[in-house]
Structures are given as structure tokens and as C-alpha cells.
Amino acid sequence: MSNTPLLVTCGLPYTNGPCHIGHLRTYVPADFFVRHKRHCGEEVVFICGSDNHGTPIVISAESEGITPREMSERYNDHFDITFKKMGIEFNRFGMTDDPENHRMTKEIVQNLINNGHIYKKIISQSYCPHCEMFLPDRYVEGTCPYCGEKARGDECDQGCGKHLEPGELKDTVCKICGAKAELRDQEHYFFRLGDFNEFLQDYLPNLKGTSNARNYAAGWVKEGLHDWCITRTLNWGVKFPGNEELVVYVWVDAPIGYISFTKEWADLTGGDWERFWKGDSSVIHFIGQDIIYHHCVFWPAILKGSGFMPPEAVVASGMVKIEDKKFSKSRGYVVWTNEDYLDLGLSPDYLRYYLLSYTSHTKELNFSWKEYQARVNNELVDTIGNFFYRTMHFTSKKLGEIPQLNPDKEILDEISGTISEVSRYVSEYEFKSAIEAIMALGNYGNTYIQTNAPWKLIKEDKDAANQVIRNCLQIVKALTILLDSVIPEKAQKAWELLGFTDKVKDREISDALTGFESVKLLAPEIIFKKIEDEDVEKYEQTLNMRVNEAKLKENSKVIDNTRKEEENMITIDEFAKVELKTATIIEAEPIEGSKKLLKIQVDLGDEKRQIVSGIAQFYNYEELAGEEVVVVTNLKPAKLFGVESNGMILAAGEEAALLTTKLKVAPGTKIL
Incomplete structure (x- = not known):
């Protein structure tokens, strides 16, 4: 202790x-x-x-x-x-979101500011021009700059798992409206994580717990630490001290x-x-x-x-x-704790046992209804339940009370050894091994009662039979205290059947080695009940139905997307309505009040046209004269920033590469 x-x-x-x-x-x-x-x-x-x-x-x-x-x-x-x-x-x-955490967060952030660990900086952040708002983490998605997988705003959750700072995502889109996002400048606050590189290098090797946590974190520190942006543009959250427009x-x-x-x-x-x-x-x-x-x-x-x-x-x-x-909620591979389990009347203790006993805590856990059934039936029911019921039933029916004897030293040594083993494994966070040690004591009890056969022994030597049962009852008591941490509801039931009136969770582990406070037991009951095959089939059907529904939804999305693609397709006759001609730029000039638009005069051979084009960010307007371009000439006139536009200059890609012809042709040549 x-x-x-x-x-x-x-x-x-x-x-x-x-x-x-x-x-x-x-x-x-x-x-x-x-x-x-x-x-x-x-x-x-x-x-x-x-x-x-x-x-x-x-x-x-x-x-x-x-x-x-x-x-x-x-x-x-x-x-x-x-x-x-x-x-x-x-x-x-x-x-x-309660007041205490708002207060505590502001206090700690202010301490970090006072200690020089937070600074402000103007950064480029995703902005949706359609929604007219900056896009916090989950409002934006795009491509991870490190591994190329689809990622959300602050984390590559589908790929490499790296933390992503605002502005790092590529090919960003707004998740609200689906429009392409753009980068705009905004002031934010950063935590100087790099200040703690030396501290973390000393701290992590001594960090206790599981090795996966320690080793994974050490790898990140070795790669190099980057400062973290610790503010977001949201109304919901803890307001940043000194800047109410941002949240922490x-x-x-x-x-x-x-x-x-x-x-x-x-x-x-x-x-x-x-x-x-x-x-x-x-x-x-x-x-x-x-x-x-x-x-x-x-x-x-x-x-x-x-x-x-x-x-x-x-x-x-x-x-x-x-x-x-x-595990995937969207694909239906999920078991909901209430809907799929507790609401069906299934024992919370059975699920607790499965989660603790299936595999090492740091390894991947697979939930299978058939495996769940096997572990419950073979281990809890057949091992623990069988031993408990046989012992208490024999005591109640054949002896009438708990024999007033001390357990044999061999029994106490076995219990003491189990307690030491379980405690060591728990302190090492090896929960599966701890469960196995408890179950080993249960197997020991089953073997002991079967080998000594008190139902036969009582006919020849009642005192010897009494000693056997007293030993078995000590094992039952010890198992009940040990199992309270695993299956508390069932353990409390067993505790009461042993004649105790308090809560087993309040008992110390050393009580596993002491006697009983009453000589009388309650009428024995079957504490653990088997999971039947037909029930497992129903549970599997529910899961399969959910998976199939998810597949149908996915297929429906594919069909909808295909229909949209088909709706967007045009016939050759429709395409023929678009009039494309070559043109030569005569001159270009900026439009007052716009950073993107240029007013451009083009020569179409038989006429001059004025066209407004959004290429100001990519070209020096003074150097555009003489460039040969492709123009849509039969668009309806439109006004942009008050300037009339009569056509469209075609460009490709994010950097607006102007379309032209491989060979020189006369202005106004029609493109077929």
C-alpha cells in the first residue's frame, strides 16, 4: 500500500x-x-x-x-x-462548459501568457467566401500535407494522425456548403511548445503507465516540436483572456x-x-x-x-x-452501449468482464458476440458460477451453516499468492493477466472441490467434509472480494449470499483471508446465467442489419452522385452553343476596390471586347498586353464591381494558367 x-x-x-x-x-x-x-x-x-x-x-x-x-x-x-x-x-x-472550468482555463492561460509561453501571430486560415466566415477545425476538410490522405481541420484522422495547424490543410473545402475555401489572414495566439523540448526529453523516459503512450510521445518529441495555435474563431467555448472574439x-x-x-x-x-x-x-x-x-x-x-x-x-x-x-459508426460496425446492450437486459458485468479479459490493455480488442458468449459461458458461468453454487448449495443443504473451523494453510497460501499476483499485474496495468490470476484461483477451487468430493466424504468422515467446505467457502469469499473490481453487481450478490450485510466494495483485500461474520448463508442462487445461441443470433442480426443499412446509404450516395454527374453532362448540340474564339489582349488594368479582378480589352479580329477576369492575383496587369487567349464570346453581359463584362477568358487550375493555342492563329479564329 x-x-x-x-x-x-x-x-x-x-x-x-x-x-x-x-x-x-x-x-x-x-x-x-x-x-x-x-x-x-x-x-x-x-x-x-x-x-x-x-x-x-x-x-x-x-x-x-x-x-x-x-x-x-x-x-x-x-x-x-x-x-x-x-x-x-x-x-x-x-x-x-461549467463556470469553474471557464474560470480555471482563463487563469491557466493567463499564467502561460505571464510566463512568456504564449504569443500572438497573424496566420492564414481557411475562410469560406460563400458562408462569409472563418472555418474552425471541423468546418473544414481537405488533404493532409504530410501523407496525402483526407483530413479534417486539426488532425489527419484518416491517415498519419498528425496534429494540423490552421492553414496546413491542402485543397480545403467548407463542410457547411461544400464550397472551395480560401486562405485569409487573422490574428491568433500560439503556445510555445518548443520551450518545453528539454523538459519533455527528461520527463517522458520516466513517465509511468503503458509503454505505447511513452514511446509514441517520445517519437513526436524526437521529430521536433512545433508551436500550437491555441485559439479558434467560434462563439462557443472559453473566451480567450484579453480577446473576446476568439475562444480557447x-x-x-x-x-x-x-x-x-x-x-x-x-x-x-x-x-x-x-x-x-x-x-x-x-x-x-x-x-x-x-x-x-x-x-x-x-x-x-x-x-x-x-x-x-x-x-x-x-x-x-x-x-x-x-x-x-x-470500428466505424458510419459503416455500421459499432455496438451502442444502451441500444445494443443495456436496454436488452444484458448484464453490465458480462461486458466488463469481456473488455478486461479479452486482450492486453494496449492491444487491439475485437468484440464478437460469439466470443462474448463463449467467455461468459465458459469462464463466468462454468468456472466461477459453478464453484460458487456447488459450495454454497452443499453448505446450505448438507451442513446447515458455515463450519466453525479455520481454513487450511494451503488454502490461505493460495489466496495470498493470488492477491499478490493480481495486485502486481494491476499496478503494471496488465489487466488481462490480473483477470487470469483471479480465474486461476477459481479453477483451483473447482479442482479442489471436485478432487475432495465432500458429497462422498460426508458419508465417511463428516469432520473432513466440513474442512473441505470451509476451505471452499474461504476461496469463494476471496474470489468475491477480488471480483468486485471486475463484476461489482455479481460480486455484491455473492457477498450477500455469504451472509454479509455490508458492501463488498468497502472491504479491504486482506479480508479475503479472514473468517465469516455469520454462520448462516442465504438460500443459494444461481448468480451467473448462460448466454443462449438464439440470443447471440439476434444480436448478430442487429449488427448485420446496421451494416447493411450503412452499405445501402453508401450505395445511395454513389447513385445520387452518378445521377448528378449525368445531369451535368451535356450533348454535342448543347456544347455547340458555346462560342469559343481566340483573342489577343490589348491592355489590362486593375478595378478599384477589388484585389482579384482586372478590366481587360481584347481583340477578336472583327471587334474589340471588354472582359472582367479574376486573374489579378496571378499576373502583372502591365505585362498582359499581347498575350493570346481563348474567350467565350456568347455569354450574356454581366457587371462585376460596376464594370461591364462581355465574355470570359478561360484559365485552368488554382494559379489561373491562361488557355492558348499551340500555333499562332489570327484573333477571332473560332475554336471547333
């Missing part, structure tokens, strides 16, 4: 959609860790909350006609309730939520929040693999730069697959 208090946090769920099994990959192991540490007598505060800011919430709220706050409150309640149903018990579950980047105020929620917990309980963030305690973050950079590089630097202690450990989980397919 450590005298150092622990603060354990989980990555904050984002409040623009419901809880799915991918979320639980982080929260269930964290809850298991916390429960076990408390059984071991350690002081642990467990903190989480919802992440309420950023563009996706604004987009989702706008689509529903509600405010971002209303959407955030809805999903904050949803996650809070869902986690409780799953037996995940936080000391505080807050919201990053969500990856600043979201992790600060860990501190804010700790303070809220302290205010409610009389605790000392600074003890955890400025004192001698240990902060442990449980996160998903996709946010390692933010928690192991960016976050420690913010804490260091503002006078707080960086985390002692970061525990990063592997990703999730569904039936051997990459």
Missing part, C-alpha cells in the same frame, strides 16, 4: 453522440484499477466529465435547432447515467477540466484539490490511443508552464474492432 494519494482520470467523452463500446475500452479498465486500489487500502479520487466545446457540437446542435449547451447537457447526462449502469463510479463527473482551443480547456473537476469534488467534500495538482500525489490518466500526443506532450507542457505538476502515468488503451472489422 502506498501513502501517496492517487487521482485517476479518464479521457472526457465528447457530447455530440451516445456512448458506444469504444468508450468503455477506457472507462471499464480505469474503474477496475480504482476499485482494486481501494480494496488495497489506497486513497483514490476518480474524476471525469464531458468535453463540451469545439466545432462538432456546434454543427450537431445547429442541425437539431438547439443550442450547444442544450446538446452538451443532454449527452453529459447520458454518459453519466450510462457509466453508472456499467458500474463505473466517479467521485465527480463534470462539464467543461478545445485541447486546452478539455484537459484543464481534470483540474476543474477535482476542485469541484473538493468543494463538495472538503477535500484538497491542490494536493493532487501541486502537491505530492500521483495523477494517472486513462485515455484512448488516439489522444496520446495531447496527454503526453501538449498537456504536460501546459501544466509545467503554468505551475502545476505533470501526470505521473498515462495509460493508453488499444483500439477496438467489431467482428474483426475496423
